[in-house]
Amino acid sequence: MTDTLVFYSGPDPFEPWRAALAPLLGDDVRIENSDAVTDPETVRFALVWMPPEGFFDRFPNLELVINLGAGVDRLVARNDLPDLPITRLSDPEMGKMMASFALFAVLRHAREIPHFEAAQARREWAYRHPKAAGDISVAVLGLGELGALAATEIARQGFDTHGWATRPKDLPGVTVHCGDEALPHLLAQSDIVVCMLPLTPATRARIGASAFAAMRPGAAFVNLSRGEVVDEDALVGALRSGHLSGATLDVFAAEPLVPEHPLWTLPGVLITPHLASVALPKSAAPQIVANIRAVQNGEELVNTVSRVRGY
Known part of the structure; x- marks a missing residue:
């Protein structure tokens, strides 16, 4: 048979x-x-x-x-x-695709592309001097197979790259932090935070109001993992208050994202339909x-x- x-x-x-x-x-x-x-x-x-x-x-x-x-x-x-x-x-091709999208999202915020997109809509020549990659701190939360590849690629471009994981890992160019007690300090020192955490009972809504409050004022947030890892109401609040400068979001608690969701219209936010890696x-x-x-x-x-x- x-x-x-x-x-x-x-x-x-x-x-x-x-x-x-x-x-x-x-x-x-x-x-x-x-x-x-x-x-x-x-x-x-x-x-x-x-x-x-x-x-x-x-x-x-x-x-x-x-x-x-x-x-x-x-x-x-x-x-x-x-x-x-x-x-x-x-x-490995999925890993490359995810790493390239993570790098794109980091570059979007590192080079302040939302600022220039808003200026273009106003037909305004709004110059901002670029920063060196080494002067920009990026934190990758979650160093599983895809997260580790993303962090390594971001580090390869010269960013001051940090990772957060449940246990120590040795990744080239990446400073790895472990344990719940390390997270607030890591968030506070990061200009861009990339969420790559798997969805488990321990990570559901793990990135919420306290995590966003711990982030450096003006930081940017990227989520390429699962929407349920993030408290979306808390994210909206952090964006509306200006505490976060923007976000690049590929995943959401409910997909597709409903047309009336406030994330669609918040300044500095890019929404993509769960396609960072396939x-x-x-x-x-x-x-x-x-x-x-x-x-x-x-x-x-x-x-x-x-x-x-x-x-």
Whole structure:
């Protein structure tokens, strides 16, 4: 009997993933879109991003769930998730994409682009002298796989780069701070704060009123992790008061962001629709296939997810 890999992703089309996976899987694993599965009992593998409630109940012989991305918080929080191994993508191209977007966001604030955009709207020649990168302090909160790559890329451009993590790490050009007690001081000395924290019970609304109050007056905030990590009301308050000079935001507590949300119209805020980094079929396919082969051959999986930690 041929095994089946079932695919479900709201935003991602099926065909590019099938085209990337099929040459590597050959004839012994059928690849089917979730709405076209012909024999649910042959499904041993599921490649998914936010499938609907009850999705997994259809496949009684499922042995592996592959999350179509690096962030797994929404998947592990589900009540209908079967007690099976879960893996996430660890794609170097995703890492590069995230690092480049983080650098873009840092440069946007370091070079005061919101000031020039506002001046352009007024047709005003409003010169501001640039600062050297080494005179600008950037804090990256969360040094997981993507956060570490982002911090390293920011440091490579010469910024005074700091990171905040749960345990010590050695990253080139990055001064790493650890523990809750280190966070207020780090926020106070940073010109730009980049949030890369995973969403876990410990980080939900972790960046709230006290964190924003601790930030240096005029600092900028960047969120590329999960919207629920940030107290959005507190962020709006910090922006409205002028305590923060601006923000670059790719993720939100509720997506898409509703048209009446105040973040749309606050000065200095750039909103992008959760696209800082996405899974790319061609570069992600080999690791997906490697884990499928591991299940078939009884071997150890890579990039497994801990349901206890939430990542």
